[in-house]
Amino acid sequence: MTLDEFRLRLESFRFDVDEQNPKNPMARVMALIELYRSFDSQERLFANEVLAEWVLSECEIDRYDALALIREFKIGSVNTALNELRQRLLASTS
Numbered sequence: 001m002t003l004d005e006f007r008l009r010l011e012s013f014r015f016d017v018d019e020q021n022p023k024n025p026m027a028r029v030m031a032l033i034e035l036y037r038s039f040d041s042q043e044r045l046f047a048n049e050v051l052a053e054w055v056l057s058e059c060e061i062d063r064y065d066a067l068a069l070i071r072e073f074k075i076g077s078v079n080t081a082l083n084e085l086r087q088r089l090l091a092s093t094s
Helices: 003-020 025-038 041-055 060-073 076-093
Strands: none
Touching: 003 025, 003 041, 025 060, 041 060, 041 076, 060 076
16 A cells, blocks of 8 residues: 555545534544554554644644644654644744
8 A cells, every 4th residue: 555545545534434423523533543543553654644744734624633643642753744833833923
């Protein structure tokens, strides 16, 4: 599986969860946590790449999902993306 295929898999998973739980936005986060927990080491590497992308996304939902997973699993490999987001936020408030 390539990173692009994995990214599509995650997007499809989120869409499916949202379709099944239209009135429960936390269902997506909880489902993503369970999915991430089930990943093997290669899948986690891909997931961490996608999470780094989501952190820097213009889409608030992407950022929210990414930050929830990063916090839950204490994912340190996304620190560069988190620092970039912090710089963006600091620049936008000054």
